[in-house]
Structure formats: structure tokens, C-alpha cells
Amino acid sequence: MSEHSQTAPTQPGLYLNGAWQAGLGPHFVSEDPASGAVVFAAHAATPPQVEDAVAAARAAFPAWARMDRAARIAILEAYGRALQSRATALAEAISRDMGKALWESTAEVAAMVGKIAISVRAYDERTGARSEGAAFGRTALDHRPWGVMAVLGPFNFPGHLPNGHIVPALLAGNSVVFKPSELAPSVAVLMVEAFEEAGLPPGVLNVVMGARATGAALLGATGIDGVLFTGSATTGTAIHAMFAGRPEVILALEMGGNNPLIIWDPADPEAAADLIVHSSFITSGQRCSCARRLILPEGRFGDQVLEATLARIERMVLGSWNADPAPFIGPVIHAAQAARVGQFEAALKALGGKSVVEARIGVEGPAFVRPGLIDMTGASEAEDEELFAPFAQIFRVKTFEQAIMRANATRFGLSSGLVSDDPALWQEATLSLRAGLINWNRPTTGASSALPFGGPGLSGDGRPSAYYAADYCAYPVARQEADVAARLSAPGL
CATH class of the missing domain: 3.40.605.10 (Aldehyde Dehydrogenase; Chain A, domain 1)
Known part of the structure; x- marks a missing residue:
């Protein structure tokens, strides 16, 4: 109390x-x-x-x-x-x-x-x-x-x-x-x-x-x-x-969901980074439609997307709800949830994950979390759960088929997304992604009240x-x- x-x-x-x-x-x-x-x-x-x-x-x-x-x-x-x-x-x-x-x-x-x-x-x-x-x-x-x-x-x-x-x-x-x-x-x-x-x-x-x-x-x-x-x-x-x-x-x-977002060439890396930030970190990651798993191709394009995303995380404004200037995100719901992010990140590291940027906890206040990213490519499989916080896992894959398989590797099925300028890839995604909400070049969090909201599995x-x-x-x-x-x-x- x-x-x-x-x-x-x-x-x-x-x-x-x-x-x-x-x-x-x-x-x-x-x-x-x-x-x-x-x-x-x-x-x-x-x-x-x-x-x-x-x-x-x-x-x-x-x-x-x-x-x-x-x-x-x-x-x-x-x-x-x-x-x-x-x-x-x-x-x-x-x-x-x-x-x-x-x-x-x-x-x-x-x-x-x-x-x-x-x-x-x-x-x-x-x-x-x-x-x-x-x-x-x-x-x-x-x-x-x-x-x-x-x-x-x-x-x-x-x-x-x-x-x-x-x-x-x-x-x-x-x-x-x-x-x-x-x-x-x-x-x-x-x-x-x-x-x-x-x-x-x-x-x-x-x-x-x-x-x-x-x-x-x-x-x-x-x-x-x-x-x-x-x-x-x-x-x-x-x-x-x-x-x-x-x-x-x-x-x-x-x-809720452990939602995937596939980012694939051709796409503008800067625009892709904007969509990642809005998908994964808006509302301090406390939306059930937030992207928890980011799937990128191996190679230079994926590297460029990550570089642009890191730049946005570094300059992101965190603050109280009524702060001036207005923050992009505020705290998570309480300090105990913020501490859980650190525990979750440590568990992924123990499985072989490599921090791209560590979540910074408590800098602006006990319940604040500056977003973190961890690369789980090649690591042992983590528990398939939804972490309500601004934190996402990264998976690098060789082919689009592998990207779809990685996206569907979850017990959940709420939201998903594809960032790419290729309509053929979008067509394949609509046929293959197992989720109730599928987004193309839009944030995974962009739900409409004029559409159904839900999905298969544990969602x-x-x-x-x-x-x-x-x-x-x-x-x-x-x-x-x-x-x-x-x-x-x-x-x-």
C-alpha cells in the first residue's frame, strides 16, 4: 500500500x-x-x-x-x-x-x-x-x-x-x-x-x-x-x-497474443522502423495486439531496419501522461511489471539470446521501461507467452517461407503483420498467417471497431x-x- x-x-x-x-x-x-x-x-x-x-x-x-x-x-x-x-x-x-x-x-x-x-x-x-x-x-x-x-x-x-x-x-x-x-x-x-x-x-x-x-x-x-x-x-x-x-x-x-511482424525487402527501412515502433512499443507495449516477435531477413536490409529502429528507441520520449512535451509512451502499469521485464530479458539471455538494446528499467521512475530488443536467432526456444511491456524478440531468417513458419510458431493467433512493398508476398501472407488480424504496411495494433477482433488458439x-x-x-x-x-x-x- x-x-x-x-x-x-x-x-x-x-x-x-x-x-x-x-x-x-x-x-x-x-x-x-x-x-x-x-x-x-x-x-x-x-x-x-x-x-x-x-x-x-x-x-x-x-x-x-x-x-x-x-x-x-x-x-x-x-x-x-x-x-x-x-x-x-x-x-x-x-x-x-x-x-x-x-x-x-x-x-x-x-x-x-x-x-x-x-x-x-x-x-x-x-x-x-x-x-x-x-x-x-x-x-x-x-x-x-x-x-x-x-x-x-x-x-x-x-x-x-x-x-x-x-x-x-x-x-x-x-x-x-x-x-x-x-x-x-x-x-x-x-x-x-x-x-x-x-x-x-x-x-x-x-x-x-x-x-x-x-x-x-x-x-x-x-x-x-x-x-x-x-x-x-x-x-x-x-x-x-x-x-x-x-x-x-x-x-x-x-x-491476447504473442504477435509476429514480418519485415521484408522491398520496403523502406525507415518506414519499416516506424511501423515496428508503433507495433511493438505504443502504450508501453501494453496492447494485446502489440508485435512481440519481429521477423527479418538475414543481410543488409534487415540490418538497416534494426539500425533505424534503434535510433527511434534512443530518441523516444518517455514521461508522465501530462508531461510537456508529450511523451510517446508512459510507464507500464506498476513497478512490479517493470521488474518483470528485466527477469524476462535475463531468461532469454540464458537461452542464448543476444541483446540488441537492453531494456532500461527505472530510469524515469520505478514503473518506466525504455524499450528493449533481443535477438533470439539460433537460441533455444523461449516460452511462448505474452509480455505486456515494451520489449520484443528478433528472429532472422533466410527465406519468406521460414518467416511464415516462424510467425505461426505460437499458441496464440490474435494479430500479425507484413511490412513489404511486394503484393505477391502480401497475398502469400494472407493465405498463410494464422491470426484473426492481418496487417499490411500498417501497425499490428491498428484494430478497427468496424471489424471483428479476435483470433484462434489461446487468443x-x-x-x-x-x-x-x-x-x-x-x-x-x-x-x-x-x-x-x-x-x-x-x-x-
Whole structure:
């Protein structure tokens, strides 16, 4: 616990039936990782309080599900306007909690606002309703909400990513219990304010604050119909195992990736270096779509790309979210994660990896990490895991076929990319790369809300989010209709 925590004002830890109230569980704090200042403090919701939140969502569900869809859309559109009016406060809350530069948090808030219209369009295209005539009347397709959705938010995009579950879930007619990350909870309070201003009925959205125990209580609560999760493969796999044998609970799990970026001649080495830096190090490497493995050809071209990349790392500006001039990246989420980078780097060296540039830890502050690169060509195979930090491995290969094989040598399958001016290589990459997102001459982190977001392997459970969130927020109902009962005949009757 920080020395600041005793003086931080304690916030309510439970939003239940349209009102905040004190949590009765352990005290927790969220600190600005750049300064160590406490920016949020609360008592966590206890397991009985979590059960109350689920019960409130269950009680509110029938009326919300039966509400005319146009009325639900109107409330969500009003929510979007309320978010926009709080854009500055939201961006600052995100940056204070998790440390990302203010320009990045501002873009995150814009994505939250834009999610409303995109979700309405996605629902109509992916689900919606239709009917047509048939031989004995009509056939119709409709979609219905599942019920109570448990949404578990991550720290790296504490507004945009849970918002990307909550908005489609509410639009479809579900009610929600939201547990924000205890590392970045402040934005949830502002989201609730926006929903209240928009006129969301009490109980349709409930919020439970807290750490791991609160999340476990939500997952174990009686009456949840779905779990919408964004986070690590370790936690996502544990959730998947927890609900084994319970097909009545729908799971949508996005679990990150150990993502490859292939850089191949012909390409401009300077432009390639820009794409490497944006792919691997933006948000201090704390995006699940960051490139963790850089694959380059042997020879002069690969050397030029690395030289240009090193120059960018050396001049990269690190700093607090509100520093002037604006930094490219801030700290990682906390000092313990920064220390983990050093441990990870040492383990790779023990396997035979050779540092191209060592990660510099703690120079600007305990949670800051200046990006590092390590060449693993010819080294023993490292554990296939996602390190949430500005650190990447390099592999040099002789042929493009070897590059594809190296890119696919992972249990994950979220994002991937190719930097090359050769359309034939891009065509081969689109056919061969095993990933849900494939990028050509763009950063691997450039996800679009108007496209699905997810991938095979440990990156998820086959229910991609973003534009495809509509798929897991409602189930299809096939109807066959006739205005009057018809007499039927059949052989033997």
C-alpha cells in the first residue's frame, strides 16, 4: 500500500440499482504509475454484495429486454453524448489510472463514443430480425438477449474495451454487472454518470469494484448468463475451465497474443522502423495486439531496419501522461511489471539470446521501461507467452517461407503483420498467417471497431469482439408462423 493511500478519499465500491454505496470488502487503491500518487481508493464489494448486484440485474432484465429497441438505442445514443461531454475528464482519468499519454487516452474516449453507432449497425447486420412468406404462412428470424452478462474489464483500455462489451450487450437487451480492473477503476465512475444522464433504468447496469476476489465472486455468482472478458490467457483459460460443463453460460474470451511482424525487402527501412515502433512499443507495449516477435531477413536490409529502429528507441520520449512535451509512451502499469521485464530479458539471455538494446528499467521512475530488443536467432526456444511491456524478440531468417513458419510458431493467433512493398508476398501472407488480424504496411495494433477482433488458439474462444460482439450478445430465434391453425394430414394418421 502506498504512503499516499491513508489520505486518499474512499469512494463507494458498489453501484447497485442506480445508486452508489460503500463496499464492505478489503480496501484497495489505484496509483498513477508515473508518480505513485493514489488516484482512487475504495472498499471492494463483498461476495454477498456481488450476489446483490447480479440479483438487481436479473430483476431489471425483463423490462429492459422488452423495451422497444428504438428506445434502447435512444438511451445508448444519449449515453454517447454524455460521454462526449465528459471527454476531457474521461481521458484524464484513464491516463492517471494506468499511465498512458493523454493523446492516447483522448483517442480511447473517441472510440468509446464511436462505439454506439457502430454497435447499432453491427446489430442490424449481424443479428436483427427479418421475415418472409412460406408455403404454410411465414418464417421469421429474431434475436433475443441472453440475460445477465458479467463484464470483466482490463487495465490497458479501461474505458474502450469494457465499453465494447457493455454497449452491444445493452443494445441487445441484456443487463450487465461490470467489474472494472482494480488497477484502473476511475473511468467506471464516469461511465456510470453518463449512463445515469442518459436515463438508463436502475439495475440494468451494476458495478462491483475490487480485485481478484471480487472477480471470482462475480464468476461464481448465481444467475449470470454470460461472461465477457478481456485479459490475459492465464485468466481467460481459468475462466474457460471454471465453466466447463456449463454450456448455458456463454463465454466471450479475448486473451491476447504473442504477435509476429514480418519485415521484408522491398520496403523502406525507415518506414519499416516506424511501423515496428508503433507495433511493438505504443502504450508501453501494453496492447494485446502489440508485435512481440519481429521477423527479418538475414543481410543488409534487415540490418538497416534494426539500425533505424534503434535510433527511434534512443530518441523516444518517455514521461508522465501530462508531461510537456508529450511523451510517446508512459510507464507500464506498476513497478512490479517493470521488474518483470528485466527477469524476462535475463531468461532469454540464458537461452542464448543476444541483446540488441537492453531494456532500461527505472530510469524515469520505478514503473518506466525504455524499450528493449533481443535477438533470439539460433537460441533455444523461449516460452511462448505474452509480455505486456515494451520489449520484443528478433528472429532472422533466410527465406519468406521460414518467416511464415516462424510467425505461426505460437499458441496464440490474435494479430500479425507484413511490412513489404511486394503484393505477391502480401497475398502469400494472407493465405498463410494464422491470426484473426492481418496487417499490411500498417501497425499490428491498428484494430478497427468496424471489424471483428479476435483470433484462434489461446487468443480466444472463437467469439471475436468489436463488430462481432453482436453475435455473442443475442441468440437467434427461428419462428414459423400461420395466422390460423391448419388441419394436417400424413400417412398413417
